[in-house]
Amino acid sequence: MAGSSLAAPSKAEVENQFRNWLTKEIIPEAGQAGVSAQTAQRALNGISLKWDLPDLVPPGTAPPKAQDQSQAEFSSPGSYFSEQRLQGLAATGRSLAQTHAATLRKVEQAYGVPGSIVVAIWGRESGYGRAKLPYEALDVLATKAFMSTRKEMFRKELIDALRIIQHGDITPERMRGSWAGALGQPQFMPSSYAKYAVDFDGDGKADIWNSVPDTLASIAHYLVLKGWQRDRDWGFEVTIPANVSCAQEGPDLARPISQWASLGISRVNGKSFPSQEARVDGMMLVPAGRHGPHFIVTPNFYVLKEYNNSDLYALFIGNLSDRIAYGAGAFQGSWGAVGKMLRSDVLAMQKTLQAKGYDVGKADGLAGFKTRRSIGDWQAKNGLSPTCFPDESLKARLR
Numbered sequence: 001m002a003g004s005s006l007a008a009p010s011k012a013e014v015e016n017q018f019r020n021w022l023t024k025e026i027i028p029e030a031g032q033a034g035v036s037a038q039t040a041q042r043a044l045n046g047i048s049l050k051w052d053l054p055d056l057v058p059p060g061t062a063p064p065k066a067q068d069q070s071q072a073e074f075s076s077p078g079s080y081f082s083e084q085r086l087q088g089l090a091a092t093g094r095s096l097a098q099t100h101a102a103t104l105r106k107v108e109q110a111y112g113v114p115g116s117i118v119v120a121i122w123g124r125e126s127g128y129g130r131a132k133l134p135y136e137a138l139d140v141l142a143t144k145a146f147m148s149t150r151k152e153m154f155r156k157e158l159i160d161a162l163r164i165i166q167h168g169d170i171t172p173e174r175m176r177g178s179w180a181g182a183l184g185q186p187q188f189m190p191s192s193y194a195k196y197a198v199d200f201d202g203d204g205k206a207d208i209w210n211s212v213p214d215t216l217a218s219i220a221h222y223l224v225l226k227g228w229q230r231d232r233d234w235g236f237e238v239t240i241p242a243n244v245s246c247a248q249e250g251p252d253l254a255r256p257i258s259q260w261a262s263l264g265i266s267r268v269n270g271k272s273f274p275s276q277e278a279r280v281d282g283m284m285l286v287p288a289g290r291h292g293p294h295f296i297v298t299p300n301f302y303v304l305k306e307y308n309n310s311d312l313y314a315l316f317i318g319n320l321s322d323r324i325a326y327g328a329g330a331f332q333g334s335w336g337a338v339g340k341m342l343r344s345d346v347l348a349m350q351k352t353l354q355a356k357g358y359d360v361g362k363a364d365g366l367a368g369f370k371t372r373r374s375i376g377d378w379q380a381k382n383g384l385s386p387t388c389f390p391d392e393s394l395k396a397r398l399r
Contacts, residue, residue, distance in 0.1 A: 008060035011051070017059055018049055018146050026142070026158065032149040033159050035166045037379025043165050043172040047138050053179055055149045063149055072343045074390070075364070077288050078335025080312040080318070086176065088121040088325035088329070096128055097324055103213045107200070111220035112230030116325035118219045121307060123186060124384060129185040137161060137177035141190070141201075144181060149338055157181055160190035168203045170195075176209060182206035186222070196222040227299065227307040233277060234318040235285070235297030237268045239329050246388035247376030249284040250369040251302055257282040260296050269334045287311045289389025295331030307378045311369075346371075346390045349398040354379060 009017070022044050030040045048188040057063045097119050099103060104115030122128055141161050144154035161183075165172055177183045183193055185207050197206035201219035207214045220228075240246060241264040258278040265284075267273065278300070295315070304314035315331075322328035343365030350363040353374050361370035367390050376388035378398070390398075 008058065014058055014147075018142075021146055022047075022142065026145075026155075028165070029155075030159055030162045034164055035159075035162045036348060039166045040067050040162055043138060044142070046123070046172070047136070047142050049146070050135065050139050052144045052399040053140065053143055053148070055217070056098070056147050058147050058151060059257060063366050070149055072365075074338070074341040074343050074346050074367075076338050077292060078310050078333045081330070081335070082218050083330055086316075086320060086323065089120075089127075089320055092128055093119045093123050093320065093324040094327075096122075098213055100216065103200075103216060107213075107220045111224045111228070113223050113228050114325065115216075115323065116321040117223070117234065117304075117317065118216050119324055120320040122215060122220050123320065124313075124317060125187040126185045129212070132180060133176035133184070133209075135177055135179060137175045137181060137183055137190075138172055140177060140181045142178060147196060154181065157190045160194050164190060164193060169207065170209060174209060176351050186219050188218070188222075192222065196225060205241065222307070223303055228303045229298070229300055231276065232300050234321065235282075235295050236273065236298045237333065238265050238294050238296050239268055240284070240286070240294045244323055244379065245376060246284075246286045246386055247373040247380065248291055249286050249388070251283050251299075254281040254283045254299075256280060257296060260284065265294075265296065285311065285369070286388055287315065287336075288335055289376070291336035291338055291389050291391065293331040293335070313358040320348070336387065341390065341392055341395065345395050349375070349390050349394060352398045 003281060026044065027040045031037055055064075080188070093116075096357060097115060101115075107118060108115055141158040141174075141189040143155055145151055145158045148154055161175065165175065175183065178187065182189055188197060188208060193206070193208065196218055197208055198214060198217040198221045199206045200213040201211050203211075205214075206218065208218050218397075244263050244265060256279035257273050260282060261273055261278065268285055271364065272278075273296075275369070281300055282296040284382070285297045285301070286292070301314050301318065304317050305311070307317075307396060316320075319328070319331060345368060347365040348361060350360045350365070350371055353360050353371070354376070355362060358378065359370055360374050361368045371390070372388045375390060375394070375398075376386035379388075
């Protein structure tokens with residue numbers, strides 16, 4: 001049949017190509033990284049392609065077109081903070097913090113990261129180790145290294161995974177992970193495991209799959225190497241008076257917390273800022289502008305973002321940590337509605353602001369802090385009360 005010679009290879013043919021690739025490319029490359037041929041062959045012998053994984057580009061097929069996210073709904077960040085989920089994680093987290101109190105004290109002494117922060121990340125990433133890890137990690141890493149949209153990244157991760165096995169920390173069949181290749185209870189990629197995983201229980205292995213002490217210490221070690229500052233909080237929910245511009249947020253506009261307080265910014269719980277915090281820098285954070293809770297955050301907030309580069313993720317961890325440590329509840333500020341919009345609406349606003357000379361960061365239909373404060377600055381210059389957030393009322397004005 002005409003054109004049949006150009007047809008994509010069958011799954012069986014791809015499987016054969018995969019086996020040849022492992023033998024001719026991966027095993028020698030692993031050898032250069034210190035993995036014996038015997039270890040690599042044994043580890044890779046039983047693996048198989050996982051055709052159900054996302055973002056695959058099998059040989060002979062074209063990469064999928066970049067998904068058009070412009071039609072995705074743009075909504076208030078409040079949907080990220082499921083109260084039912086947070087309450088459940090907090091209740092379990094408080095119980096486990098008591099169970100593992102001695103270990104957490106040692107972790108905090110060693111790394112300076114509060115136990116409640118470590119436990120919150122543990123809960124968010126793997127449900128305190130109870131979440132099912134559905135895949136043998138080598139299957140995922142090899143599949144993605146062979147035929148995904150990010151082959152080079154996963155190739156490096158596959159080699160690092162083989163180095164972990166060579167070191168004797170885990171056997172191939174017990175190296176369980178997620179569909180994205182993240183390992184164990186802290187959900188480390190193999191390259192992160194190599195840098196941050198810790199043997200805290202002293203058995204000679206950094207076992208983030210089965211050892212709670214190793215898991216907790218590895219999370220803390222990750223944070224401290226990313227810059228966690230001992231004896232500092234992550235941040236505080238605050239009230240920002242109407243006469244103080246919301247367009248002052250961002251890590252590049254830090255100032256001593258006492259200066260923020262002198263503007264009339266105060267904690268929602270009525271307490272003063274801790275004296276040791278008042279003397280050092282903090283940053284305004286308004287993730288939904290005037291449509292949501294307001295915060296003064298510390299540099300440690302941005303360290304939490306190293307675990308997952310999202311303001312909302314870091315706020316989730318901070319709130320969950322406060323619930324575990326102090327019995328805190330939901331943020332007091334309510335997440336308001338912003339109307340019915342698409343990401344394309346936000347993108348149009350960003351492009352309009354860029355054309356007017358504003359720095360919105362990346363024009364991608366997502367409202368990062370540079371977009372939020374640019375909107376606030378534009379609103380103030382045009383006689384509007386700054387909200388510092390894209391909402392339906394601005395669609396017609398910012399076109």
